[in-house]
Amino acid sequence: MSRIILQVELATAQGRTDINLALEDAFIPILRSVYNLPKLVNLNRKQKNFPGIDLGDDHDRVCFQVTSTTSLDKVKATLRQFMDRSYFNSFDELYVLTLVKKQASYSQAAVNEIVGDRFAFNTKKHVIDLGDLLGLVAGLRLPAQERVLEEFQRILGEVDAYIAYSSDSIPDPTAITTNLLRVRMPQAVYVAELTINDKEVVAQARSSLSYKGKARSRTSVVKMALLLNDVHSDAWVCHDNKLFSFHDMEANGLISVVDEGSVERLDVSDLADSLETDNINVLKQLLIAEARELLKARHVRMQPKDRFFYFIADEEGQSERKEPWIGKQKATRRVYFARPSKKDPTKVAHHQHLSFDLTFAKLGDDWFAQIVPSWFYSFDGFRQSNWHDDLLSQQKRLERNASVRNQVRFIAYFLSATGAGEEDGLAFQNLVEFDVGEDADYVSDDADETFIADVADDQEEAA
DSSP: OHHHHHHHHHHHHTTOTTHHHHHHHHHHHHHHHHHTOTTOEEGGGTSTTOTTOSEEETTTTEEEEEESOOOHHHHHHHHHHHHHTTGGGTOSEEEEEESSOOOSOOOHHHHHHHHTTTSOOOHHHHEEEHHHHHHHHTTSOHHHHHHHHHHHHHHHHHHHHHHHHOOTTSOOOSEEEEEEEEEEOOSEEEEEEBOOOHHHHHHHHHHHSOOOSOOOSHHHHHHHHHHHTTOOOOOOEEETTEEEESSOHHHHSGGGGBOGGGOEEEEHHHHHTOSOHHHHHHHHHHHHHHHHHHHHTTTEEEOTTTOOEEEOOSSTTOOEEEEEEESSSEEEEEEEEEEEOSSOTTSEEEEEEEEEEEEEEEETTEEEEEEEEEEEEESSSSSBOTTHHHHHHHHHHHOOHHHHHHHHHHHHHHHHTSSTTOTTSOEEEEEEEEEOSSOOOOSOTTOOOOOOOOOOHHHHHHO
């Protein structure tokens, strides 16, 4: 969520204040789920630049203004338009959705002067930001939460694409390389009933694995059960008391936690072509789990909270990691760097990791992985630095369109060499490219990133 806010702030700082127009449609599926508004539509489709409001459901009489401006003046201007045009005859509620963090408070008295007793607008309730939306998502059923969080990942991709391709200073390309990577799907999915006793697993984990916490989810209990059986694979998904995997469960040890007699082999198409949303979601989660397992062997980890991937050091004590790749020519790219402290060069100020979100989607008859590159800053090589957001903001301001495109192309190249040896497993192929003329990849592949300079020593030590 913070990464979406950061990107919107960056676009706004660069004068691209119309980014909210680019994201109006993207938020419709989320708002439909969170506010139970099945008929929510973009009102600008009915009337261009619908004055004062952007999205609306005239059946449930709720509307939204989507904006990257958080000031009280913006809220007041929206309400003036709303009242002057008598939208209250069509809508009972108006929400102002800010794409960046909203102010700590807004003057209710100033709002009341505009709406009077003709319309109810509570600044604490009706001015919302992305953090508020995320809080409401937590109250949804798990399948709905997963769908909404997937939409947020798509939005992050759309923001990055907007920033990368909307600058007037960049010549019009004659070939467009997308961030969609074709994938070859595994042929089979194995599914079986779980047989573990959660309480017994947790108790045994405390004894044998020195586990001290509480079981946070069924998935964490299954993970503990597998570790107790010396099975370290992450290439599985737990859903509805069943375990799913692209691999034969006896061959990779998963058989130790399931009913052996219940193991069933399905074609991937049984899930991919299903009309049940849960089946599609299980398949997408399984693709992420499989990618996670494949990337572990190449020293790329998944961040457990936000579930993005990041490069780590190849070996303990390594200060820098570079990966070779081939675009138009052979090159190397720095993917990890332990930046030394200015005060004490023997200490590390922070660790910088190239990172990326990976989401899977079916378009037509084919499956694709969407790559959204970024950076992750840790204080120990794994856990997020207290200064992560500030460091990421500084780095993003240095990056240009060419940097983002080359990051996508490098990550795609890296992924294409991951898991390619298995004939019937998940494989990453080539980026989707649209040719609109002669080759437009004029950017040198060996141009590495521009990186932020050392930060102040007090920040270094606090991180």
